[in-house]
Amino acid sequence: MDIFPDFGAVGGADDLRAIVGALLTYVLIFAVLAILICAVTWAISSSSGNYQSSIRSRAGVLVAVGAAVLAGAGVAWMNFLIGVGQQL
Template identity: 70%
Template sequence: MNVFPDFGGVGGADDLRAIVGALLTFVLIIAVLMLIVCAIVWAISSANGNYQAATKARTGLFVAVGAAALAGAGVAWMNFLLNVGTRL
Protein backbone atom coordinates (compact mmCIF):
# COMPACT_ATOMS: atom_id res chain seq x y z
CA MET A 1 0.00 0.00 0.00
CA ASN A 2 1.42 3.35 -1.08
CA VAL A 3 0.60 6.11 1.39
CA PHE A 4 1.09 9.63 0.03
CA PRO A 5 -0.99 12.83 0.36
CA ASP A 6 -3.37 13.52 -2.52
CA PHE A 7 -2.18 16.98 -3.62
CA GLY A 8 -4.84 16.97 -6.33
CA GLY A 9 -7.53 17.20 -3.64
CA VAL A 10 -6.67 20.83 -2.85
CA GLY A 11 -7.01 23.37 -5.63
CA GLY A 12 -3.72 25.10 -6.41
CA ALA A 13 -1.70 22.90 -4.06
CA ASP A 14 1.14 22.56 -6.56
CA ASP A 15 1.40 26.34 -6.92
CA LEU A 16 1.24 26.73 -3.15
CA ARG A 17 3.98 24.17 -2.65
CA ALA A 18 6.21 25.90 -5.22
CA ILE A 19 5.68 29.37 -3.71
CA VAL A 20 6.23 28.26 -0.12
CA GLY A 21 9.25 26.20 -1.12
CA ALA A 22 10.83 29.19 -2.85
CA LEU A 23 10.15 31.47 0.12
CA LEU A 24 11.53 28.97 2.63
CA THR A 25 14.65 28.48 0.50
CA PHE A 26 15.16 32.25 0.46
CA VAL A 27 14.70 32.45 4.24
CA LEU A 28 17.14 29.60 4.86
CA ILE A 29 19.83 31.14 2.64
CA ILE A 30 19.51 34.52 4.37
CA ALA A 31 19.50 32.86 7.81
CA VAL A 32 22.70 30.94 7.07
CA LEU A 33 24.43 34.06 5.74
CA MET A 34 23.29 36.01 8.80
CA LEU A 35 24.52 33.21 11.04
CA ILE A 36 27.98 33.34 9.45
CA VAL A 37 28.23 37.13 9.64
CA CYS A 38 27.04 37.28 13.25
CA ALA A 39 29.45 34.55 14.32
CA ILE A 40 32.37 36.40 12.73
CA VAL A 41 31.37 39.73 14.31
CA TRP A 42 30.87 38.05 17.68
CA ALA A 43 34.35 36.49 17.54
CA ILE A 44 36.10 39.68 16.42
CA SER A 45 34.30 41.96 18.87
CA SER A 46 34.88 39.59 21.78
CA ALA A 47 38.58 39.37 20.95
CA ASN A 48 38.88 43.16 20.83
CA GLY A 49 36.92 43.75 24.04
CA ASN A 50 33.88 45.40 22.45
CA TYR A 51 31.26 43.66 24.57
CA GLN A 52 28.33 45.76 23.35
CA ALA A 53 28.90 44.64 19.75
CA ALA A 54 29.50 41.07 20.94
CA THR A 55 26.15 41.05 22.71
CA LYS A 56 24.34 42.35 19.62
CA ALA A 57 26.10 39.81 17.40
CA ARG A 58 25.21 36.99 19.80
CA THR A 59 21.57 38.09 19.73
CA GLY A 60 21.68 38.16 15.92
CA LEU A 61 23.14 34.67 15.91
CA PHE A 62 20.31 33.34 18.07
CA VAL A 63 17.74 35.10 15.88
CA ALA A 64 19.27 33.51 12.78
CA VAL A 65 19.13 30.04 14.35
CA GLY A 66 15.51 30.64 15.35
CA ALA A 67 14.61 31.82 11.84
CA ALA A 68 16.17 28.73 10.31
CA ALA A 69 14.28 26.49 12.74
CA LEU A 70 10.98 28.24 12.02
CA ALA A 71 11.56 27.99 8.27
CA GLY A 72 12.19 24.27 8.64
CA ALA A 73 9.05 23.89 10.72
CA GLY A 74 7.14 25.78 8.01
CA VAL A 75 7.52 22.82 5.67
CA ALA A 76 5.94 20.47 8.20
CA TRP A 77 3.15 22.98 8.87
CA MET A 78 2.38 23.35 5.16
CA ASN A 79 2.28 19.58 4.68
CA PHE A 80 -0.06 19.26 7.66
CA LEU A 81 -2.41 21.91 6.31
CA LEU A 82 -2.46 20.35 2.84
CA ASN A 83 -3.21 16.97 4.42
CA VAL A 84 -6.09 18.48 6.41
CA GLY A 85 -7.35 20.20 3.25
CA THR A 86 -7.70 16.93 1.39
CA ARG A 87 -9.90 15.52 4.16
CA LEU A 88 -12.36 18.40 4.27
Protein backbone atom coordinates in the same frame (compact mmCIF):
# COMPACT_ATOMS: atom_id res chain seq x y z
CA MET B 1 -29.07 15.10 4.66
CA ASP B 2 -25.92 14.62 2.62
CA ILE B 3 -24.64 18.15 2.33
CA PHE B 4 -20.87 18.54 2.44
CA PRO B 5 -18.49 21.11 0.96
CA ASP B 6 -16.76 20.17 -2.29
CA PHE B 7 -13.07 20.33 -1.41
CA GLY B 8 -12.11 18.94 -4.81
CA ALA B 9 -13.27 22.18 -6.43
CA VAL B 10 -10.43 24.13 -4.84
CA GLY B 11 -7.24 23.57 -6.80
CA GLY B 12 -3.75 24.93 -6.72
CA ALA B 13 -2.30 22.98 -3.80
CA ASP B 14 0.77 22.07 -5.86
CA ASP B 15 1.28 25.68 -6.92
CA LEU B 16 0.92 26.84 -3.31
CA ARG B 17 3.45 24.23 -2.17
CA ALA B 18 5.95 25.36 -4.81
CA ILE B 19 5.59 29.08 -4.06
CA VAL B 20 5.76 28.77 -0.28
CA GLY B 21 8.61 26.26 -0.54
CA ALA B 22 10.61 28.66 -2.70
CA LEU B 23 10.01 31.58 -0.32
CA LEU B 24 10.98 29.54 2.71
CA THR B 25 14.10 28.35 0.90
CA TYR B 26 15.17 31.97 0.47
CA VAL B 27 14.47 32.62 4.16
CA LEU B 28 16.66 29.66 5.13
CA ILE B 29 19.49 30.81 2.84
CA PHE B 30 19.43 34.33 4.28
CA ALA B 31 19.17 33.01 7.84
CA VAL B 32 22.27 30.85 7.38
CA LEU B 33 24.09 33.79 5.83
CA ALA B 34 23.11 35.96 8.82
CA ILE B 35 24.28 33.24 11.21
CA LEU B 36 27.69 33.14 9.52
CA ILE B 37 28.13 36.92 9.48
CA CYS B 38 26.98 37.37 13.08
CA ALA B 39 29.09 34.45 14.34
CA VAL B 40 32.24 35.83 12.71
CA THR B 41 31.49 39.30 14.07
CA TRP B 42 30.83 37.83 17.51
CA ALA B 43 34.17 35.97 17.48
CA ILE B 44 36.15 39.00 16.33
CA SER B 45 34.49 41.40 18.75
CA SER B 46 34.88 38.99 21.67
CA SER B 47 38.56 38.53 21.00
CA SER B 48 39.16 42.26 20.67
CA GLY B 49 37.28 43.11 23.87
CA ASN B 50 34.42 45.05 22.29
CA TYR B 51 31.61 43.86 24.54
CA GLN B 52 28.84 45.99 22.97
CA SER B 53 29.44 44.57 19.52
CA SER B 54 29.78 41.10 21.00
CA ILE B 55 26.37 41.32 22.69
CA ARG B 56 24.67 42.58 19.52
CA SER B 57 26.30 39.89 17.40
CA ARG B 58 25.22 37.21 19.85
CA ALA B 59 21.66 38.52 19.66
CA GLY B 60 21.92 38.45 15.86
CA VAL B 61 23.00 34.80 15.94
CA LEU B 62 20.07 33.90 18.19
CA VAL B 63 17.56 35.76 16.00
CA ALA B 64 18.92 34.15 12.83
CA VAL B 65 18.78 30.68 14.41
CA GLY B 66 15.19 31.38 15.46
CA ALA B 67 14.31 32.47 11.92
CA ALA B 68 15.86 29.33 10.47
CA VAL B 69 13.95 27.13 12.93
CA LEU B 70 10.66 28.89 12.18
CA ALA B 71 11.22 28.63 8.42
CA GLY B 72 12.00 24.92 8.69
CA ALA B 73 8.96 24.36 10.90
CA GLY B 74 6.87 26.37 8.43
CA VAL B 75 7.72 23.95 5.62
CA ALA B 76 6.76 20.96 7.75
CA TRP B 77 3.55 22.65 8.96
CA MET B 78 2.50 23.64 5.43
CA ASN B 79 3.11 20.10 4.11
CA PHE B 80 1.08 18.68 6.98
CA LEU B 81 -1.85 21.04 6.37
CA ILE B 82 -1.86 20.39 2.62
CA GLY B 83 -1.82 16.65 3.30
CA VAL B 84 -4.74 16.94 5.72
CA GLY B 85 -6.64 19.13 3.25
CA GLN B 86 -6.26 16.56 0.50
CA GLN B 87 -7.67 13.81 2.73
CA LEU B 88 -10.86 15.68 3.56
